[in-house]
Amino acid sequence: MKTHRNRFNAKKRSSRHRTRHGTAIFRRTSLAGFESLETRRLLTAGPLMEYRLQLEDLSNNPITTVTTGQDFKLAVFGHDLRTNPQPPDVPNVLGVFQGSVQVAYPTALVSVNSGSLAFASFFGLSQVDHSTTTPGVIDASAASTSLTAPGSAEQLLWTVTLHANAAGAASFISSLSTLGDSLLYGLNGGLVPADQIQFDSAPLTINGPPSVSLGNVSLPEGNSGNTNFVFAINLSAASNQQVTVNFATANGTATTANNDYLAFSGILTFAPGDTTKFVTIPVVGDTTVETDETFSVVLSNPINATLGTATGTGTIQNDDLPSVGVANVSQLEGDSGQTPFVFTVTLSQPSPTAVLVPFQTSDGSATTADNDYQANSGTLTFAAGSTTAQVVTVLVNGDTLNELNETFHLTLTSPTNALFDGSNGSALGTILNDDGSHISFTQPSVAHLEGDSGTTAFVFTVNIGVASGIPITVNFTTQDGTAAAGSDYTAISGTLTFAPSDISKDVTVLVNGDTLNEADETFTL
Numbered sequence: 001m002k003t004h005r006n007r008f009n010a011k012k013r014s015s016r017h018r019t020r021h022g023t024a025i026f027r028r029t030s031l032a033g034f035e036s037l038e039t040r041r042l043l044t045a046g047p048l049m050e051y052r053l054q055l056e057d058l059s060n061n062p063i064t065t066v067t068t069g070q071d072f073k074l075a076v077f078g079h080d081l082r083t084n085p086q087p088p089d090v091p092n093v094l095g096v097f098q099g100s101v102q103v104a105y106p107t108a109l110v111s112v113n114s115g116s117l118a119f120a121s122f123f124g125l126s127q128v129d130h131s132t133t134t135p136g137v138i139d140a141s142a143a144s145t146s147l148t149a150p151g152s153a154e155q156l157l158w159t160v161t162l163h164a165n166a167a168g169a170a171s172f173i174s175s176l177s178t179l180g181d182s183l184l185y186g187l188n189g190g191l192v193p194a195d196q197i198q199f200d201s202a203p204l205t206i207n208g209p210p211s212v213s214l215g216n217v218s219l220p221e222g223n224s225g226n227t228n229f230v231f232a233i234n235l236s237a238a239s240n241q242q243v244t245v246n247f248a249t250a251n252g253t254a255t256t257a258n259n260d261y262l263a264f265s266g267i268l269t270f271a272p273g274d275t276t277k278f279v280t281i282p283v284v285g286d287t288t289v290e291t292d293e294t295f296s297v298v299l300s301n302p303i304n305a306t307l308g309t310a311t312g313t314g315t316i317q318n319d320d321l322p323s324v325g326v327a328n329v330s331q332l333e334g335d336s337g338q339t340p341f342v343f344t345v346t347l348s349q350p351s352p353t354a355v356l357v358p359f360q361t362s363d364g365s366a367t368t369a370d371n372d373y374q375a376n377s378g379t380l381t382f383a384a385g386s387t388t389a390q391v392v393t394v395l396v397n398g399d400t401l402n403e404l405n406e407t408f409h410l411t412l413t414s415p416t417n418a419l420f421d422g423s424n425g426s427a428l429g430t431i432l433n434d435d436g437s438h439i440s441f442t443q444p445s446v447a448h449l450e451g452d453s454g455t456t457a458f459v460f461t462v463n464i465g466v467a468s469g470i471p472i473t474v475n476f477t478t479q480d481g482t483a484a485a486g487s488d489y490t491a492i493s494g495t496l497t498f499a500p501s502d503i504s505k506d507v508t509v510l511v512n513g514d515t516l517n518e519a520d521e522t523f524t525l
Contacts, residue, residue, distance in 0.1 A: 008131055023246070049192045050079040051101045051174045052154060053202040055241070058161075065205040066164045069304055070241045074138070074172060074202070076101055079154035080184055081198070094096040095149030095185045099123065099157040099197075100141035100177035105137045109170045111207055128179045141180035149185035151498055155508055167208035174199040179309035210235040212245050212299060213308030214279075218315035221260075222285030229261075229281045229314045231297050233268055236308060243270040245302040254293035254316050259284050260297050261316070270305075281314060283309065289320045291352040294479050323348040324357055325421035326392075326412055331429035333372075334398030341429045343372070343392040343410050347382045348421065356416040359392055366406035366431050371397050373431070375511055382418075391412055396431050403469030406431045438465050439519050441525075442504065451513030458511055460525050462496055463504045472498040476507055481522035488512055489523055 056073045057063050066072050078099040105112075119127050123142035130139040140158050144150070164170075176194050183190040213236070217229045248265035249256075256263045262282045270277060279297060292315055299310045325348070329341045347355060357380040366372035372481060373396045380390040392410055412425035442461035450456055464472060477493035478485065483490035489511045496505040507525060 002124065010434050018368050022053045034235060047198040048083055048156075048187070048196040049096070049184060050081055050154075050198040051099070051157075051200055052077040052079060053085055053103065053172055053174055053200045054174070054348050055202050055204050056159075059420045063240070064203065065207060065240065067207050067239050067241055067304065068164050068167055068209050070164050071161055072164065072204075073159050074103065074105075075159045076103065076140075076157045076174070077154040078157050078182075080152055082152070082184070094152040096144070096155050096157075097149070097185050097190060098141070098143040098181060098183035099155075100128075100180035100182055101157070101174050102130075102137050102139035102179075104173045105162070106168070106170050109166050109168045110162045110164055112138060113161040113163055117158060118160070119158045120156040122146065122155060130179060139177055141177055143180075143183075156509050164206045167206050170204040170206055171201055172204065172348070173201045176221050184443075207237065209305045210237045210239050210243065211308035212236075212243065212302050212305045214297060214299060215309070216315065218317060219283070220317045220319035221283050223287050223320070224285045226262075226282035226284055229283050229313050231279045231281065233277045233279060233299065235270055235305065237248035237273045238275050239270065240272050240273060243274075243303065244268065245305065245307075246300045248298055248300070249281060250296040250298050252294035252296055252313070253291070254283075254295040254314070256405050259286075260293055261314070266465070267492045283314070283316055287320050289322050289349050289351055292316060292318050292319050302312065303358075318352075321417060321419045322351050322355065322387075323421035324355070324412060324418045324425065326410060326425065326427040328428045328430070329375070330432060331396070333398045333431045333433070336398045338374075338395040338397055340397050341394045341425055341431075343378055343394065343429070345387075345390045345392060345412065347387045349417065350385045350387050351382065351417050352384055353417050353500070354384050355378070355418045356414075357382070357390070358413045360411055360413065361394055361429075362409045362411060364407035364409055364428070365404070366408045366429075372406055373397060373429070394429060396429075401469050402472070403433050405433050433470075439463075439472075440465075447509065450488075450511050453513045455510040455512055458509045460507045461504055462507060464498055465503070467501050467503055468498060469500055471500060472502075475499075476525060478509055479524040481524055482519070483511075483521035484521040485523070488521055 054075045054077065055063050056075055058071060058073065063072060078096040081095050082094060099325050117129050117140060119142045123144055125143045125145040128141045138160055141156055151222055176197065182192040182197055184192055212233060213229050214233045217231055219227055219229060221227055245268050247268060249263045254260035261284060268277045280298065294316065295314045297312045297314065299307060322377045325343065326343055326345045329343055330340055331339060333339055345357060360377035360381060368375050373394055376392065376394050382390065394410065408429045410427045410429060440463055442463045446460055448456050448458055462474065471516055474496045476496060478491045483489055491507055492509055496507065498505060509525060
C-alpha cells in the first residue's frame with residue numbers, strides 16, 4: 001500500500017511532528033480509504049480548483065468599501081471545480097482536502113489584526129499560519145480533519161481580520177502558498193498542480209472618514225415663551241460604521257446668565273448610513289429692545305469622523321422696537337409776528353441703534369395758502385441709547401382777524417428702528433383765535449322830535465368796525481329812562497346777526513307822538 005503525504009511544503013519532512021514558527025505541523029502517514037480513490041481520477045475541462053476571496057464586515061456581510069479606522073474581514077474559500085459525475089461505487093470523491101494559499105495586501109493602507117486568523121471547523125487537522133511573518137502577505141494552509149469529502153460546494157478555509165489605516169484603493173491578490181499543497185479528494189495522488197489552480201483578487205475602496213459639520217441659524221426671538229433654534233449636524237458622506245460627536249452651547253453676546261437661551265450639551269450618534277442629526281436650542285423670548293445677539297453650538301471629539309465646520313452661530317434677531325409718539329399743541333396765534341408751536345416727539349425706550357423719524361406738516365382748516373402757518377419738514381434723530389425728546393417747531397402767523405379756531409397737522413412717517421405708539425404718528429396743531437370784533441354804536445345817541453301824533457322812528461346803527469371772519473351775534477333791548485315804554489315809545493328786544501361780510505346793522509325804536517308840553521325824555525338801547 002502506498003503512503004499518501006499531507007503536503008504542507010515541497011520539502012520532505014520526517015514522520016515525527018515538529019514545530020515551525022511556533023505553530024504545530026502534523027504529518028499524516030496514511031489515509032484509510034484514500035488509496036482506493038487514487039486510481040479513479042475525475043477530470044474537468046478547466047482548472048481543478050479555485051481559491052475565492054471575499055471581503056466582509058464583522059457581521060460576515062460582503063463589502064466593497066470601508067472607512068479608515070474600520071475593522072473588516074478577509075474570507076478565503078476553496079472550491080473543487082471538477083464537474084464529471086461521481087462514480088456510484090466511489091462515494092465522497094469531490095471536495096477540498098487541503099487548502100494552501102497566500103494573499104497579498106497593501107501595507108500602506110491596511111494591517112492585520114494580530115491573532116485574528118481563524119480556520120474553518122472542517123479544516124482543523126493541520127494548520128500553518130505565516131500571516132505575521134512577512135508584512136503584506138497572509139500565508140496559511142489548512143487540512144481537513146475528516147476523510148469524508150465536504151462535497152462540491154465551495155468551502156470556507158479561513159478568515160482574518162484587518163484594519164483600514166489610510167484612504168485609497170486596496171487590492172487583495174491570492175497566489176500559490178509557500179506552506180503546503182492543495183489537495184482534492186479522489187484526485188490521483190491528491191495533489192493539484194499549480195497550473196490547475198485558479199486564483200482570485202478582491203478590490204476594496206477605503207474612504208477617508210467623513211467630516212462632521214453644522215450650519216448657522218438666525219431667527220427672531222419672540223416676545224414670550226421659547227423659540228427653538230434647530231441646528232442641523234451633517235456628515236459629509238454616509239459612513240459604514242457608527243460615528244459620534246460631542247456638542248455644547250457657548251455664550252456669545254447672548255448669555256445664559258441673561259436668560260437669552262438655555263444651555264445644552266450631549267453626544268450625537270450617527271448609525272451606519274445616517275448623515276444628519278439635529279440639535280435644538282431653546283431661545284427665550286422677551287420685549288427688551290436690544291441688538292441682535294449670538295451664541296454658538298460647538299462640536300468636539302468626533303469618533304470615526306473628522307471635524308469640518310465645528311462651530312455654528314445662532315443669531316437671535318431683535319424683534320422688539322421702541323415706540324415713537326407726538327403730542328398735540330394748542331395755542332393763541334397772536335396779533336402779529338409769529339408764534340412757535342412746539343411739538344414734542346418722544347421715544348418709549350432706548351434703542352441700541354439710532355432711530356430716525358421723518359416728519360412733515362399738512363393743511364387742515366389752517367392753510368399755508370392763507371398764510372396761517374409756515375410749512376415744515378425734515379428728519380428727527382434719536383441717538384443710540386438715548387430717549388431725549390426731540391421737538392418740531394412750526395411757526396404760526398399772527399393776525400387780528402376775528403375767525404374760528406383753525407388746525408393743521410404734523411405727521412411722522414416711516415420711522416427707522418421704531419414703531420408708532422397709539423398716536424399713529426400724527427398730532428394736531430390748533431390755532432386758537434384771539435381776535436374779537438369791537439361792537440359799538442355809530443352815534444352814541446339819537447335825538448328826534450317826537451311829533452304830535454303817530455310814531456317817529458329812532459334808528460340806532462350798530463357797527464363792528466371791520467368785517468369778521470366768522471358770524472357775530474349781539475343781543476339788544478330797550479330800557480326806560482325818563483321816557484316810559486308803552487306811552488312814550490314801543491319797547492323792543494332781539495338779536496343782531498353779522499354775517500362774515502357785514503360791518504353794521506340797524507335797530508329801529510318807534511317813539512309815540514303827542515301834544516303834551518313836557519320836558520325832553522330819554523330811553524336807552
